[in-house]
Amino acid sequence: MSGKDNGYLVGSHLEKMLRAGHFAVTGELGPPQSADPAVIHEKAALLKGYVDAVNITDNQTAIVRMSSIGAGTLVLQDGLEPVIQMTCRDRNRLAIQADLLGAYALGLRNLLCLTGDHQIFGNHPTAKNVYDMDSLQMVQMVTDMRDKAIFQCGDEFKGQTAKFLVGAAAAPFADPTPFRPLRLAKKVKAGANFIQTQLIYDIEAFAAYMEKVRELGLHEKAYILAGVGPLKSPGMAKYMKKNVPGILVPDEVIDRMLEAGKEWAGKKAADLSPEEKKARSKAWQTEGIQVCIDLIKEIQKIEGVAGIHIMAIEWEKAVKPIVEGAGLYPRPEVN
Amino acid sequence: MIIGEQKPLDEIQGLLEDAEKVLVVGCGTCVTVCFAGGSREAQILSSSLRMSSKLNGHPQDVSDVTVQRQCEWEYLDEIEKEVAEADIILSLACGIGVQAMAKHFPEKWVVPGLNTTFLGIPVEQGIWEERCAACGDCVLGLTGGICPIARCSKSLLNGPCGGSEDGHCEIDPDIPCAWQLIYDRLTAMGREDNLLELQPPKNWQVSRDGGPRKIIREDLRLISDELES
Incomplete structure (x- = not known):
């Protein structure tokens, strides 16, 4: 990565943590389906101090929510550094660039470029999608905005450029799996500075993926953050294994979740009293957090992984015990 | 080829309003091959419309005719007489054919009987898939x-x-x-x-996205703009 001025590409806290070689921790914050800033501030308070930066999702699962730039600006006011997520689904190249000029002017410095979930999954399935560009092309465009001071059309900036630490996503276990490390190589070639992966539950499979990534030397060109997330129930684990593309959940993980709730095994929710339901949820959640901690400890042993990305959407409270339990608290200071 | 699908009968009935004489016009090319708007479909739809209009208490005089291609002027000239006698034209062509009919017979109200769905291929009998977005x-x-x-x-x-x-x-x-x-x-x-x-x-x-498209091939034109002016 080329050094500039102070040696940093943008000098964000996340970049400094990664450059200093600290095992980075990023989190995720889902904005509300409302215009209420209080929700953002509450969630930010749960994450502040426990993550180095927090991803702000962009109409996640194609459901209309407060914009990532708007919510990210609120988070920044709380002293927590945001990573703005930007999808290709809702904006063409004009809108993406215009929004990023605004985002930079508002003080935002980290960006994650995504293709975006198809709108058919969301709450406006009859909407027209955009997909003017794909996520790789967006990575290249925003890298050129920063490093060449040009817009996608080739026009030069007149005045302040918009500089972001550029991130991209990776789905190590989506099909066709042999192509996945090569697709990551394309994203790095396009300019990605950091990578956040889809949720990892299968350490063996992830280690094999990282071996390919190291063979390609990608871990030396971009910081790779492994995606992790706490499970809430055995049902959630089974659902993800069966229904979510690119997520592998080994049987051992499902068994651990089942074991945690064995006291209530074979009982349907309707058969349980509210107290019993609460106790079962608590037992599952405690184990879900512990599984997550154990995964992080395994991930830390894999060469080339620069940090973790904790996805605990709508369960931001889980981040504190996960980070503490994994021995990653307090977060190191960087200047 | 262009793939189309017939609109639901009640939607078609709505489009026909209370016209007394309806002419259903089939198209002998793409929509014939995909069994949506050829001569056979035009005949079946005509009889369905006759029956349903009778049941609704407002019987309509529905006839049908099919041309080789609704998207070429010369084939449309062939049905001038039938069109002249009708109050409304129900075109079973793709959207191109519907527009050609409306342009060629400006005094007639032309409505579509199909939804033009995509450019595709019959991958097997009864199954069509999209292949080209032009x-x-x-x-x-x-x-x-x-x-x-x-x-x-x-x-x-x-x-x-x-x-x-x-x-x-x-x-x-x-x-x-x-x-x-x-x-x-x-x-x-x-x-x-x-x-x-x-x-x-x-x-x-x-x-x-660049606006409606047009191709001009001077080498193929019978009269060029220059000669015309």
Whole structure:
């Protein structure tokens, strides 16, 4: 990565943590389906101090929510550094660039470029999608905005450029799996500075993926953050294994979740009293957090992984015990 | 070819309003081959409309005629007489044919009996799939003859998104992932290197995004603009 001025590409806290070689921790914050800033501030308070930066999702699962730039600006006011997520689904190249000029002017410095979930999954399935560009092309465009001071059309900036630490996503276990490390190589070639992966539950499979990534030397060109997330129930684990593309959940993980709730095994929710339901949820959640901690400890042993990305959407409270339990608290200071 | 699908009967009835004399016009080309708007479909629909209008208490005089191609003026001249006698024209052509009818017979109200769905192929008897989005800048030479614009749900140019699983697209298990197909084909043909090249943002100006498109071939024109003026 080329050094500039102070040696940093943008000098964000996340970049400094990664450059200093600290095992980075990023989190995720889902904005509300409302215009209420209080929700953002509450969630930010749960994450502040426990993550180095927090991803702000962009109409996640194609459901209309407060914009990532708007919510990210609120988070920044709380002293927590945001990573703005930007999808290709809702904006063409004009809108993406215009929004990023605004985002930079508002003080935002980290960006994650995504293709975006198809709108058919969301709450406006009859909407027209955009997909003017794909996520790789967006990575290249925003890298050129920063490093060449040009817009996608080739026009030069007149005045302040918009500089972001550029991130991209990776789905190590989506099909066709042999192509996945090569697709990551394309994203790095396009300019990605950091990578956040889809949720990892299968350490063996992830280690094999990282071996390919190291063979390609990608871990030396971009910081790779492994995606992790706490499970809430055995049902959630089974659902993800069966229904979510690119997520592998080994049987051992499902068994651990089942074991945690064995006291209530074979009982349907309707058969349980509210107290019993609460106790079962608590037992599952405690184990879900512990599984997550154990995964992080395994991930830390894999060469080339620069940090973790904790996805605990709508369960931001889980981040504190996960980070503490994994021995990653307090977060190191960087200047 | 162009694939179409007949609109629901009650929608068609709504479009016909209370016209007394209805002419159903079939088209003998694409929509005949996809069993949506040919001579056979025009006859069946006509009799359905006759029956249903009778049941509704407002019997309509419905006749039908089919031309070789509704999208060419010369074939439309052939049905001038039938059109003149009708109050309303129900075209069973694709959207192009409907517009050609409306243009050619400006004094007539022309309504569509089909939804024009896509440019595609009958992959087997009774099943049609989309193949081309008419984007104006063909990329099939890069992708082994499998179109990512028409067949990838997100029209991606640089490989599959994270929603590709077991060969199908995340939006529907019945839709194959175009990039899995492209990957398999390029790998089988020893052309995997095509997958590694960064494809720049597409020029959508030559697609519909650049406005309605038009092609002028001076070499084929009978009268050029210059001679005309």
